[in-house]
Amino acid sequence: MSKTASLARVGLVYLIAFGAATAYLLVGPDTDHLWLDGLVADLVATVVVFVGSRTLGNSSCYDPYWSVLPPFLVVFWFLAARDLAGIDDGRSVLLLVVVLVWAVRLTGNWLHDWPGLHHEDFRYAPLRENAGRFGIVADFVAIHLVPTLIVFLGLVPAYAVLARPGEPLGWLDVVATVVGIGAPVLQYVADAQMRAFIKVRQPGQAMEQGLWSWSRHPNYFGEVAFWWSLALFGIAGAPEDWWWLVVGGVAMTAMFQGASIPMMEKRSLERRPTYQDVIDRVPRLVPRPPRRS
Template sequence: MGISVNTDSTVSRTGSFVRIMIAYLLAFAVAAAWLIWGPATAYLWLDTLVADLLATLVIFAFSRYYGNSSFYDAYWSVVPPALFVYWWAAGDVGIDAVHCWVIAVVIGAWAIRLTANWAIGWPGLQHEDWRYPMLKSGAGRAELPVDLMAIHVFPTIQVFLGMIPIYVAVTQTGAVAWLTAVAAVVGLAATTLEYVADGQLRRFAAHRTPGAVLDTGVWAWSRHPNYFGEVMFWGSMALFGLAASPGDWWWLFVGAVLMLAMFLGASIPMMEKRSLERRPGYQDVIDRVPRFVPRPPRSASHPPDQVTA
C-alpha cells in the first residue's frame, strides 16, 4: 500500500486547505524548475508535458502520504491556465493579442468557477472522492500503480491533450476571427451551464432527504448537465485551435473526443450505478430525463419537477 498517514480526524478544514496549497506550490515549483533548468527537448509542448507529469508526481506523493487521493481533485482546473500562460509567454511568434485575451477570458472563467466549486464543497482531508477508494480497493496488489496511473497520471495526460489545441492557438499566427468568436461563446455558455447545474445540485444536497433525487431545473433536461457543460468547454478549446489552424481539423478534436468518451464510458456509468443502488427513485429519472444532451424530459406518471424520495 505504500506510506499512508490518514489525518482525517485531526486536520481542520483550514488545515486541509493549507496542506493542499503547500502541495500545489511545491508541484508548481518542481515544474518551473524543470522548465528553467531541465534539459530542453526542442519542443515546447513536450517540455511542458514533462513538467506537468513531474508536478503530478508531487501531488501523488502527497496523496500517498496522507492516504487521500483527493489531493489531486483541484489539479484538473488549476493546471490548464498555467499551461496557457506559459505557452503564450514562451511562444513569442507575434500572435494577435486580442485572440489570446479571448482565450484567457474563457479559460479563466472556467478555471475560477470549477476551482471555487471544488473549494466550496470540499469538507477537508476527512473526505475522499468515493470513486478513488473503490478503484484502489478493487485493484488488490496493484493498488499503488492504479492510484498513480488511473487517478493521477491518466487525467493529467487527458487534460494535456484537451489543451493541445490551445497550444496551437497561441503558437501559430493564423486566426479565423469568426471561429474564435464561436469558440468563446461555446466556452462561456459551457461554464454558465456548469455554474447553474452545480449551484442547483449544491442547494439540493443541502436539504435532501435519504433517497431523494434531483430532477428540477437544468437537471430536468439532462441527468448530467454539469458533465455536458464540461465536454462543451473542451469542445471550445478544440474550436480555438481550429480557428488558428483550420488545416489541422482532423486531430484537434482528439482531446475533446477523449473527454466525451471518459464521461460517457466511465464517469456517468459509475455515477448512475451508485445512484440506483442508493436511490430507488432514480430509475424513474432514467426513464424520463435524457442521459447527457439536454432536451425536454419525457412524460411520466408524475410531474417532471417532482422530487422522488
C-alpha cells in the same frame, strides 16, 4: 482534521508541485518543442501531487489539479511564444480569458464543496482495492496519470492557438468564446441548484429540477462543452488541422460517457429508488426537454 488545516496541507503540496514544474521550465533541459516542455512539466507536477496524495493518505489531493494545471500551461505557452511571428494575439487573449474563467469557477467550486482530508472521492478506494497488491500502481496510473494525460490532450488546441501562427479572427472564434464562457456559467447554475436541493431533499430523493430536469448530468455537459470550445478555437486558427485538434474533445467526451457517468449512475441507483425513473425520462448528458412519465 479541519477544512482549513486540510487546505493548508494540500496547498503546500501544490506549491511544491508547481514550483518543481516551473523550475523545470526555467532551468531544465530544453526539448526545442514548447508542447513537450509543457508535457514534461505537467508530469513532474503530477508525480509530486501523487507523492503528496500518498503522504496525506487521500487521493482526492489530486482533484483540484484538473482545474489548476490548464491555466499554468496556457500562460506558459502564451508567454514563451510571444517572439514567434504570426501569432494571433486576439485569439490567444480570448482563449486565455475562457480558460481562466473556467478554472476560477471550477477551483472555487472545489474549495466550496470539499470538506477536507477526511473525505475522499468514492470512486478511488474501489480502484485501489480491485488492483490488489498493485493498488499503488492503480492509484498513480488511474487516478493521477491518466487524467493528467487526458487534460493535456484537451489542451492541445490551446497550444495550437498560443504557439503557432493561425488564421485571422473569424466567426468560429465568436462561437468558441460563447461556448467557452457559457459552459462554466451553466456549471455554476447546475451546482447552485444541486446545493439548494441537497438542503431540502428527502431521503433517497433524486434531483430532477431546473437544469437537472433537462440533463441527468448538466455539470458534466458544461465540462465537456468547455473542452470542445478549445477545439473550436484551434480549428478557427488552423481549419486544415481539425482532425487532430478534436482529439482532446473526443477523449473528454469518451471519459465522461464511458467512465464518470456510469460510475455516478450506478451509485445513484443504489442510493435512490426513484433514479431509474429519472433515467427513463431525462437525457443522459446533452440537455433537452424530458420525456413524459
